[in-house]
Amino acid sequence: MDAVGIILSNMNDGLVAEMTKERTMSAMPFGGRYRMIDFVLSSMASAGICRIGVATNENYHSLMNHLGTGRDWQIPRKRGGLSLLPPYSRKDYTVYQSRLQALNGLKSFIELGGEEYVVIADGDNIYNLPFKDVLAFHKKTGSELTAVGSRMDFSRLSARERTIFETDENGRVRAMKQKEYLQGMHLLSLNTWVIGSALLTELLQQAQKEDLASFVQDVVGRMCEKRRVFCYVYDGYYGSADSLSNYLMSNLDLLDENVRASLFDRKGHPVYTRSANAPSTKYLKGARVINALIGDGCIIEGEVVNAVLSCGVHIKSGSIVENSVLMDDVVVENGAHVHYVVADKRARISEGATVAGYSKQPLYIKKSGTVLA
Amino acid sequence: MFRGKRCVAMLLAGGQGSRLKALTNNIAKPAVAFGGKYRLIDFTLSNCINSNIDTVGVLTQYEPMLLNRYIGNGETWGLDLTYGGVAILPPHRHSAGGDWYYGTANAVYQNFAFIDKYHPAYVLVLSGDHIYKMNYRLMIDYHEEKGAACTVAVIDVDKKEASRFGIAMTDGDGRVTEFEEKPANPQSTQASMGVYVFDRQVLLDYLVRDDRDPGSDKDFGKNIIPAMLAGGEEIYAYTYGGYWRDVGTVRSYMQAHMDLLGKRPELNLNDEGWKIYYKHPPMCPQYIGFGAVVENCLIAEGCRIEGTVRNSVLFSGVCVEKGAVVDNSVIMAGGTVGTGAVVINSVLDERVVVDSGAKAGGFDEEIHIIGSGDRVAAQGKRAVTEEGG
Numbered sequence: 001m002d003a004v005g006i007i008l009s010n011m012n013d014g015l016v017a018e019m020t021k022e023r024t025m026s027a028m029p030f031g032g033r034y035r036m037i038d039f040v041l042s043s044m045a046s047a048g049i050c051r052i053g054v055a056t057n058e059n060y061h062s063l064m065n066h067l068g069t070g071r072d073w074q075i076p077r078k079r080g081g082l083s084l085l086p087p088y089s090r091k092d093y094t095v096y097q098s099r100l101q102a103l104n105g106l107k108s109f110i111e112l113g114g115e116e117y118v119v120i121a122d123g124d125n126i127y128n129l130p131f132k133d134v135l136a137f138h139k140k141t142g143s144e145l146t147a148v149g150s151r152m153d154f155s156r157l158s159a160r161e162r163t164i165f166e167t168d169e170n171g172r173v174r175a176m177k178q179k180e181y182l183q184g185m186h187l188l189s190l191n192t193w194v195i196g197s198a199l200l201t202e203l204l205q206q207a208q209k210e211d212l213a214s215f216v217q218d219v220v221g222r223m224c225e226k227r228r229v230f231c232y233v234y235d236g237y238y239g240s241a242d243s244l245s246n247y248l249m250s251n252l253d254l255l256d257e258n259v260r261a262s263l264f265d266r267k268g269h270p271v272y273t274r275s276a277n278a279p280s281t282k283y284l285k286g287a288r289v290i291n292a293l294i295g296d297g298c299i300i301e302g303e304v305v306n307a308v309l310s311c312g313v314h315i316k317s318g319s320i321v322e323n324s325v326l327m328d329d330v331v332v333e334n335g336a337h338v339h340y341v342v343a344d345k346r347a348r349i350s351e352g353a354t355v356a357g358y359s360k361q362p363l364y365i366k367k368s369g370t371v372l373a
Numbered sequence: 374m375f376r377g378k379r380c381v382a383m384l385l386a387g388g389q390g391s392r393l394k395a396l397t398n399n400i401a402k403p404a405v406a407f408g409g410k411y412r413l414i415d416f417t418l419s420n421c422i423n424s425n426i427d428t429v430g431v432l433t434q435y436e437p438m439l440l441n442r443y444i445g446n447g448e449t450w451g452l453d454l455t456y457g458g459v460a461i462l463p464p465h466r467h468s469a470g471g472d473w474y475y476g477t478a479n480a481v482y483q484n485f486a487f488i489d490k491y492h493p494a495y496v497l498v499l500s501g502d503h504i505y506k507m508n509y510r511l512m513i514d515y516h517e518e519k520g521a522a523c524t525v526a527v528i529d530v531d532k533k534e535a536s537r538f539g540i541a542m543t544d545g546d547g548r549v550t551e552f553e554e555k556p557a558n559p560q561s562t563q564a565s566m567g568v569y570v571f572d573r574q575v576l577l578d579y580l581v582r583d584d585r586d587p588g589s590d591k592d593f594g595k596n597i598i599p600a601m602l603a604g605g606e607e608i609y610a611y612t613y614g615g616y617w618r619d620v621g622t623v624r625s626y627m628q629a630h631m632d633l634l635g636k637r638p639e640l641n642l643n644d645e646g647w648k649i650y651y652k653h654p655p656m657c658p659q660y661i662g663f664g665a666v667v668e669n670c671l672i673a674e675g676c677r678i679e680g681t682v683r684n685s686v687l688f689s690g691v692c693v694e695k696g697a698v699v700d701n702s703v704i705m706a707g708g709t710v711g712t713g714a715v716v717i718n719s720v721l722d723e724r725v726v727v728d729s730g731a732k733a734g735g736f737d738e739e740i741h742i743i744g745s746g747d748r749v750a751a752q753g754k755r756a757v758t759e760e761g762g
Contacts, residue, residue, distance in 0.1 A: 031657070031658070032657070032658030033657070033658050033674070071448070254657075255660070257660075260657055260660065263657070264656070264657040270655035270656070271655065271657070272655045273655070275651075275653035277648045277649070277650050277651065277653070278643075279408070279409070279410060279642035279643055279649070279671075280408070280409035280410055280642075280671040280672055280673045280686070280687075281659065281671070281672050281673075282634075282643075282670075282671055283667040283668055283669065283670050283671075283672065283682075284635070284636055284668075284669060285668055285669050286668075287667060287668055289661040289665065289667055290661070290662075290663055290664075290665070291661070291662060291663050292660070292661050293657075293658050293659070293660050294658055294659050294660075294661065294672075295658045295674075296410075296658070296673070296674055297643060299643070300667075301636075304661075308658075312643075
């Protein structure tokens with residue numbers, strides 16, 4: 001694919017502040033074995049995008065550690081490859097805060113390979129997006145900017161400002177709106193765009209001259225008024241983690257066979273990730289598991305219902321875990337009860353303890369935190 | 374100029390393992406799948422890198438294709454190094470002829486140039502088809518401390534098992550006084566694990582001498598070790614106390630899987646300090662459905678379990694449909710057990726399909742093997758091999 005990929009790894013960190021204290025949102029564990037960034041990165045890599053830059057801002061050690069050289073995503077390394085792009089720090093330049101500033105800082109990286117197109121996406125989209133089809137759509141429609149959208153039922157999502165598109169029958173964007181409270185079906189922006197490299201450079205220069213603040217509001221918004229902007233409607237599963245409750249919900253969405261098929265069974269387009277080299281998950285006598293997605297290296301002696309467990313979780317006997325997401329190496333001691341909980345890595349729920357949240361407001365247990373009985 | 378390596382490992386991976394029957398029809402024994410995740414060779418290669426031995430020559434001969442692809446550039450074990458790393462050493466022709474590998478010693482002899490590229494003090498000889506976790510560095514330290522010419526790793530085995538192995542007799546200090554390969558009447562229960570440390574120069578001397586002997590089987594256990602003893606070399610036994618299995622037969626292969634189950638298996642695969650590395654297929658985590666029963670089993674990524682699985686090991690991407698029962702079995706990657714089907718006391722090789730309502734295996738003493746790509750149909754136990762399966 002004649003495109004360079006840009007992944008913005010931390011645009012939405014503030015939305016789940018508790019989980020992004022020591023990592024960027026892209027590095028958040030998800031779905032039993034993945035980090036959020038695996039989805040967009042795998043989509044790009046399997047579409048044949050050979051040069052991918054991951055823009056980072058701060059707290060990116062966890063992300064760096066995960067990505068390495070990018071070989072786990074089968075990104076060819078001699079022609080292109082994966083580049084981590086931390087901000088340049090200069091006296092006259094502060095660390096970027098917006099997409100626009102981030103992209104401005106990446107101008108030289110974007111121009112380096114001479115690709116005709118740029119694909120830009122946030123690093124926290126849970127999808128298996130056919131970028132090849134998006135680019136074909138971009139060319140076919142003669143679009144100057146293609147935005148990717150997904151028809152979403154907003155009543156499922158927790159309230160926050162989101163961007164939606166209104167399109168005509170050809171998919172041309174007639175209006176872009178940013179709304180906080182919405183109900184019903186709308187075409188949600190997945191913060192994923194395709195644009196010609198030359199045009200992007202021109203727009204960024206213009207934006208800098210005019211001291212514009214926002215890529216979406218100012219640059220894309222203005223383009224919707226004056227230029228050909230089309231929306232590619234992605235009809236596969238799209239999940240987000242823009243709040244703790246959405247994070248829990250998107251994880252639990254994976255218990256649906258159709259969702260798993262949409263994300264993981266796209267032929268020739270698997271979702272890659274870094275291997276933890278964990279052994280198989282072990283079920284002992286007394287284990288009772290119903291409707292659960294379970295990563296490698298877990299030891300299950302207790303009861304797990306409607307839950308997603310990452311690598312190396314230990315559920316001891318007599319305990320019950322329900323409607324929860326447990327990240328890597330969480331330990332649930334004997335007789336503990338866990339309901340509507342998001343437990344970060346290495347958290348420990350003590351013997352006999354009961355921890356419970358609500359589906360709309362799950363309880364979060366911080367990394368390495370201990371819950372006492 | 375690169376600095377030399379303290380030790381180069383030569384890993385014997387050319388064996389057929391014919392007693393594993395259908396499991397090694399198309400693959401070398403070190404490439405046989407094990408433990409839900411691994412191939413046998415993962416244990417030895419992981420032991421090497423975990424022991425800080427980063428230069429490994431892998432001697433292949435029988436059905437090397439899958440094994441070669443699996444080893445690749447060694448990245449799986451962190452052995453993709455510019456100086457050192459893993460190198461596959463097949464039999465080859467050279468100006469003075471060249472031939473197949475006639476025995477383990479001959480295989481190493483034919484590749485002595487590989488060893489010398491790294492100027493090692495020691496050569497570690499290993500087998501690629503054993504299941505164990507061992508710190509070879511401690512053994513090399515022991516070898517050095519004893520000032521031995523050769524050190525043989527030994528493990529205490531059952532008296533009645535002893536005649537299957539090379540058996541060492543030692544004095545109080547651990548010095549080997551006698552060594553017999555597969556003796557009819559074993560004098561001790563210290564069995565050789567096929568793990569040897571040699572001084573490079575001593576090894577070369579004996580390999581040269583052995584090569585000239587037309588009567589020799591060119592085998593480490595049968596020829597080299599006895600010749601060294603006869604030559605008055607200091608050979609020491611290094612006693613290994615952990616779990617070690619040579620899964621030579623279908624029964625021992627099955628038993629080694631059952632050994633992994635339970636709360637405290639002798640071989641702890643969850644040991645963070647001594648991971649066994651393997652090639653991870655890009656599959657989503659395992660899904661355990663409504664109505665599933667999973668007890669006393671090991672299940673890998675990509676599995677979908679809707680039925681009952683007990684006392685079994687399932688490799689990646691296995692589907693067990695509703696109402697199906699899997700008990701006391703090993704199902705390798707990509708297997709499918711259809712609705713209401715039953716799998717008992719069986720080893721299903723890769724991509725086996727057990728049709729809905731069909732039955733594989735049975736409650737007799739036998740361990741049933743279904744070959745890779747085979748299909749077990751609903752009536753009777755008629756197995757049909759798919760074309761090219």
